[in-house]
């Protein structure tokens with residue numbers, strides 16, 4: 001047993017069984033997302049449904065004044081006794097620990113009163129989304145904070161598993177990490193819709209081996225239908241790198257640019273991945289905290305604030321240069337060239353050496369060529 005310090009909590013852990021230090025960054029940004037909801041004034045009853053050592057929930061309660069109560073749940077008796085110890089050591093008075101299987105607990109609790117459910121399973125969160133939405137059914141507004149570590153499945157390395165777990169086709173291509181987040185959100189939107197909830201993603205990231213999404217659920221038939229209208233397909237040409245997206249069906253079967261067969265990903269979420277206000281709040285709040293990853297969080301949020309209003313998918317400059325048979329170009333110079341031609345452009349947190357823009361593949365190709373024809377300024 002060792003004691004680790006993260007954020008405002010000091011936790012006894014049993015590495016590697018109930019604690020993964022690689023996820024500290026994920027817990028940091030999640031805690032910021034939790035407190036950013038507080039800007040609206042409401043207090044939250046939080047369920048950390050797969051709590052392990054309890055570190056996530058305990059941090060949310062210790063760091064954020066908008067957490068009214070905390071329930072830590074785990075099916076492992078060892079995890080629960082560790083979580084109890086940690087609740088006591090961190091003097092979290094508003095917390096309780098319960099040993100149960102998450103779906104059993106969520107379906108069988110007669111009058112659930114959670115505002116935020118944290119789902120952080122080993123692998124796919126898909127088997128837990130239904131019970132989570134069911135247990136929030138009496139709330140006009142609620143939140144889900146979800147981590148998926150089955151990134152290989154969502155990114156298309158195991159497309160049959162993606163079809164089975166998310167009822168969606170992935171594509172293993174240069175923007176597969178964004179597609180992964182959109183497939184997860186698409187699955188959540190469909191599940192939530194059956195409970196009369198529309199979804200608004202407030203925050204989404206892909207990092208290391210995980211996808212993290214933080215989502216607001218609002219009750220209402222119209223909101224649920226609106227969410228369903230944000231589902232569609234992204235089609236991608238592996239030959240010329242052209243791409244299109246459309247709801248509810250794929251735009252074309254073949255690439256209009258080069259006539260090659262398109263690959264299609266979906267159904268997936270085509271709406272926004274981030275709320276501008278949430279990202280802004282998180283950035284301000286991060287400045288006031290002293291997380292170990294403070295600078296890294298700031299860079300991530302800055303990147304996201306630049307990409308958040310741009311359309312789905314990004315262009316991999318390495319792939320484009322290779323197709324053109326030219327040397328590598330700097331994303332900054334390509335962005336500059338795109339902006340000079342009247343397009344918007346940003347980098348993306350999903351992948352280095354990529355550019356997100358409202359231009360098409362032909363516009364990005366032209367920008368790359370223009371950059372290479374101009375001498376680099378000293």
Ligand SMILES: C[S@@+](CC[C@H](N)C(=O)[O-])C[C@H]1O[C@@H](n2cnc3c(N)ncnc32)[C@H](O)[C@@H]1O
Pocket residue numbers: 018019020023027049050051052053054055056073074075076079100101102103120121122
């Ligand atoms: C990835 S760990 C959670 C890590 C923790 N949230 C953290 O940040 O350190 C997953 C936890 O979920 C628990 N678990 C797995 N399946 C479960 C289920 N169906 N119901 C309840 N707990 C479950 C495991 O015992 C394990 O402690």
Ligand SMILES: [Zn+2]
Pocket residue numbers: 237238239240241242255256257258259260
């Ligand atoms: Zn093509």
